[in-house]
Amino acid sequence: MEAAAKANELLSILKGLVPAGVGSFCCLSDGLDAEGSLAEGTTGWSAARSREFAGGRTCAKNALAAIGMEEAGSLARDSEGLPQWPFGYTGSISHNRVFCMAVAGRMTDYFGLGLDLEQTNRIKEGAARRVVHPMETDFWKGEQLQASILFSLKEAFYKAQYPQWRLSANFSEMALKVDLQEGRAEITFLADRLLAGIDGRIPSDFRFCFGLIESHVVSLCWLDSSPGRS
Incomplete structure (x- = not known):
């Protein structure tokens, strides 16, 4: 499958994964203009890395626009390199040398x-x-496939919780029960250190889903604004 067609397929998969009220976008990183990223602390990066960065920000702005936030600003990096989302919004970006994607939602949700x-x-x-x-x-x-799915789901968990609690986590500190057919997962074990750090939340508050296409897996983890909200 050609890259452009695969990007469209990835976007279709992503749109099928996201819960209600979450915007999503996917595009190719190759060929994007990276010049706009240079003012945001990326001077000295390679051209490929700059394109990935710019592509990720492009996807994030489109994901925000999909839920009504048209004035997203630059989404500049904070001191730890995380995107600074507009007030009242949250999201996540993922990219490699070929594809970029992002999701965004309102923090009320x-x-x-x-x-x-x-x-x-x-x-x-x-x-x-x-x-x-x-x-x-x-x-x-x-x-290899199952290991890749576990890796991706755990990365999604890390990215979902880190902006709020700044918890570093080792892969060995959590275990997941994965339904390969349904593309779902749930936490079956979380280390005491992480349980103490998630501020009264419980493992079942974290929701997981994933999709597969050729040699890629897309994983999503989300945490509702209110515990127990379905």
């Missing part, structure tokens, strides 16, 4: 959003063993 795009044919067995929790071995079965 969503306390956190985490998006991750990964290739499913790159993770090696040694890295997979660092990703997979002992409770996940029955799902993993030594397969």
Whole structure:
């Protein structure tokens, strides 16, 4: 599948994953004008990295526009490199050398959003063993695809919670139960340190879904603004 067609397919998958009220967008990073990113602290970056950055911001602005926020500003990086979303909004960006994508929502609806795009044919067995929790071995079965899904879902969790709680997390500190057929997952184990850090929330407050296309997985994690909201 050509890159442009695959970007459209990825966007279609992403739109099918996001819950109500979340905007989404996907585009190619190649060929985007990266000059606009240079004023935002990216001077000295390679051309490829600058294109990815610019593409991610383009996707974020389009995702915000999809939910009515037309004046998103520059989405400049904060001191930790995170995008500074407009007041009252949250979101997440993921990109690689070919594709960029983003999601955005209102904080009255969503306390956190985490998006991750990964290739499913790159993770090696040694890295997979660092990703997979002992409770996940029955799902993993030594397969690269399953390890990639677990990696991507855990990255999405990290990105959903980090802007609010700034919790660093190792892959071994959480375990997921994954439904490969339904494209859903749920937390079955979360380390005490993380449980204490999520400010009264419980693991089931974090929602997960994912989609597959050729050699990529798209994963989404979100946290509703109110605990227990369906």
